[in-house]
Amino acid sequence: MSRVALVTGGSRGIGAAISQTLKDAGYTVAATYAGNDEAAAKFTESTGIKTYKWNVGDYDESKAGIEQVEADLGPIDVVVANAGITRDAPFHKMTPQQWKEVIDTNLTGVFNTVHPVWPGMRERKFGRIIVISSINGQKGQFAQVNYAATKAGDLGIVKSLAQEGARAGITANAICPGYIATEMVMAIPEKVRDSIVAGIPAGRLGEPEEIARCVAFLASDDAGFINGSTISANGAQFFV
Numbered sequence: 212m213s214r215v216a217l218v219t220g221g222s223r224g225i226g227a228a229i230s231q232t233l234k235d236a237g238y239t240v241a242a243t244y245a246g247n248d249e250a251a252a253k254f255t256e257s258t259g260i261k262t263y264k265w266n267v268g269d270y271d272e273s274k275a276g277i278e279q280v281e282a283d284l285g286p287i288d289v290v291v292a293n294a295g296i297t298r299d300a301p302f303h304k305m306t307p308q309q310w311k312e313v314i315d316t317n318l319t320g321v322f323n324t325v326h327p328v329w330p331g332m333r334e335r336k337f338g339r340i341i342v343i344s345s346i347n348g349q350k351g352q353f354a355q356v357n358y359a360a361t362k363a364g365d366l367g368i369v370k371s372l373a374q375e376g377a378r379a380g381i382t383a384n385a386i387c388p389g390y391i392a393t394e395m396v397m398a399i400p401e402k403v404r405d406s407i408v409a410g411i412p413a414g415r416l417g418e419p420e421e422i423a424r425c426v427a428f429l430a431s432d433d434a435g436f437i438n439g440s441t442i443s444a445n446g447a448q449f450f451v
């Protein structure tokens with residue numbers, strides 16, 4: 212039987228590439244989305260991947276959604292906590308609401324996604340947790356105090372989960388993408404984006420599939436001894 216993978220934010224951007232790549236690798240994939248019904252319907256139509264709508268920032272919704280996925284597809288073996296948003300603003304202009312929205316989705320969302328599947332993974336003695344962090348969690352970023360805090364927090368989450376899950380056959384790792392050609396990066400004002408790209412030694416934005424292939428590797432049996440790690444995929448823009 213094929214393994215079951217849950218990809219949050221899995222119908223658009225990097226998440227869509229992850230969902231497709233895992234499907235191509237033989238996983239049964241469930242992709243979640245928060246609000247864009249049209250994009251999700253189009254995604255399912257073109258890929259055959261089932262989508263589920265819930266707010267990862269809400270624990271009860273996440274738990275109920277995960278129960279539904281498991282009832283439909285079977286126990287979840289691989290969790291890719293990818294859902295993320297930006298609410299960029301220089302700190303002196305950042306509102307408590309912008310702080311809270313990003314913390315709820317990007318950080319609490321990881322807790323809400325992993326916590327309900329964790330007991331089952333422990334019982335079955337197998338699991339793969341892959342959290343999509345960011346280069347900006349490693350280096351910080353102008354106008355992203357909120358986002359950088361969550362993405363740095365992701366690294367603490369996987370390092371801790373790795374220690375708790377290791378004896379139960381569960382690995383937890385993070386990927387830190389650099390600037391990838393997605394709607395999120397395209398939303399940056401063009402002039403600012405051009406200056407960011409000029410600072411990437413590779414001379415280009417990354418492709419979503421370049422992150423998806425990292426996920427597929429971390430999910431595989433071959434990656435069983437990689438636990439608590441961070442893979443940076445940023446075109447040499449930043450080294451830890």
Ligand code: CAA
Pocket residue numbers: 297299300301304344345346347352353354355358388389390391395396399400403
């Ligand atoms: N470094 C230094 N200064 C910067 C800057 C930067 N990266 N970006 C903007 N500034 C400057 C501006 O030039 C401007 O300076 P002046 O006032 O001297 O002209 C000042 O900061 C801010 O200007 P505003 O008051 O007009 O700012 P604003 O309230 O309109 O906000 C912004 C604009 C939100 C900061 C916008 O510039 C922006 O979106 N910047 C990009 C932030 C960014 O990189 N986000 C990453 C998104 S992609 C992502 O998050 C995915 C991932 O994981 C990599």
